[in-house]
Amino acid sequence: MSKQYVLVINSGSSSLKFALIDSKTGEAILTGLGECFGLEDSRMSWKYQGNKQEIAIVGDENHHQLAVNKLVEIVSDYGFTDSVIALGHRIVHGGEKFTKTIQVNEKIADEIESVKELAPLHTPANVTGVRAGLKAFPALPQFAVFDTAFHQSMPAKAYTGAIDKTLYTEYGIRRYGFHGTSHYYVSREAAKMINKPVDESSFISVHLGNGASVCAIKNGKSVDTSMGFTPLAGLMMGTRCGDLDPSIIEFLLNKGWTQEQVFDTLHKKSGFLGVSGLTSDARGILEAMEEGHEGATLAFQVFTYRVAKYIASYMVALDQVDGIIFTGGIGENALPIRREILQYLKVFGYKENEQANADARFGEGGIITMPDSPIAMVIPTNEEFVIAQESVALMQ
CATH class of the missing domain: 3.30.420.40 (ATPase, nucleotide binding domain)
Known part of the structure; x- marks a missing residue:
């Protein structure tokens, strides 16, 4: 054929x-x-x-x-x-x-x-x-x-905002989540890696790139995710702020900022770029950090700390954790970032396998923790393949 x-x-x-x-x-x-x-x-x-x-x-x-x-x-x-x-x-x-x-x-x-x-x-x-x-x-x-379809399996307790319910019934304001094709793909590949049916597997998928999100996946289905009504919520990203006290918006408007200025800053001038004052690119952050740049070092610390906090919080959504999955441009390649996140998670027993972690880069995946540690792994994502598979499946 x-x-x-x-x-x-x-x-x-x-x-x-x-x-x-x-x-x-x-x-x-x-x-x-x-x-x-x-x-x-x-x-x-x-x-x-x-x-x-x-x-x-x-x-x-x-x-x-x-x-x-x-x-x-x-x-x-x-x-x-x-x-x-x-x-x-x-x-x-x-x-x-x-x-x-x-x-x-x-x-x-x-x-x-x-x-x-x-x-x-x-x-x-x-x-x-x-x-x-x-x-x-x-x-x-x-x-x-x-992108949002995979997260439609989230229960109401995960997608409902603690706001006036009419904001949901009239305007559809709720958590939707994004990066769905990526989280879907890597969770299926992770199940193969540990030789377990995906509908019996639970993972915390960590998609780190210029846009970044975490997803709790229970028995193959999304049950919680960090991005919200829009992709601005959740983790700190390349130029996006992630989670933020909404009163800051009111504060800046009262200071004379225009609405356009506020949201331009939150979307385009925050994250790695905003904290470092240098660049939105993780590679540039890591290079500058090695040279002693204080802003880059702080951006690295804020990012890895927040990612680790989200991972830890999503253990609450699962009955078991078969593995933490790192994916996306940063998740697949940035060794120091993965290392720091695993170090934060040592309280849960995670131990980095330094050689395996170093090997799982530039298109290569694999388990990056020690045999006596809970599993963390790297899986290169392939969102285009998911789109192709979904298209063919619907044709058939």
Whole structure:
């Protein structure tokens, strides 16, 4: 049987990531990125068999559409047109309206857009990508996979805010959670690693990247997660503040700050960047810390401490903990960050295996604790494979 591929599209406000995924193995055959849409240096790059190419995206038309049109050409030029069986679109927020993967058409695109106020920065861009895909690949079935869907299994005690209940009934204000495709994927891989059925396994999944979240997974289902109504809540991140006393917002408004200034700061000037005063990139934080930079050192300490506190608190949600899973760009690669987090968790018996921890980087996974320790592991995530699998499953 010839190989079958799913073209996965992740559309941002000024960018469009894509990957051609082998639907059986999860291998990314072709990857690319369109970026700086709307600016003079708008461009698109892609990599195939180790070779990278780049072009400018020029034109008055919607740049997302231009990028997807070019993607049609690229897929054809490399001879994959007849092997692509579907498109899968990553959608950040489905609210309570979309609780599972769904096949999309123009009507569904309108319905997804109808909940855009839940994620005003992400949903319009996601829908733009869907519409561009529908126009460019009209003969292919296309599917929307929602970041929030995996967390729809959370019990009311986990997703309910301690606020006036009408804010939930009228406006849908509750904990939704994100990074669902990542937490779903690594929990399934973790169950394989410990040779246990996923529906009998419980993990604390720790997705650490520029965006970061923790998820308590009981018998394969999400029962709590750190991100909330939006991705701003929970852990400290690259530029996001994470959990914050809401009275700080009122305090700054009373000081004369505009609403735009406040939320620009909380979303774009906080986290690693805000605490360090230096950079939002964890690699830069670690390098500067080694050189004695006080702000970088403090950012490292705040981040690792908060992650460890969340992990510890999520043990309450589980009857057992079969493993802590580190994933995401930081979780998969930042050895000092994993080491510090495990050190905070020594009260629970966690002991780092230094060699295993050093080996589990740059695409390699594995258990990183000692044989007489509770298990912590590293599993590289593959969200695109989940989107491809979900798309194929719905086709069948």
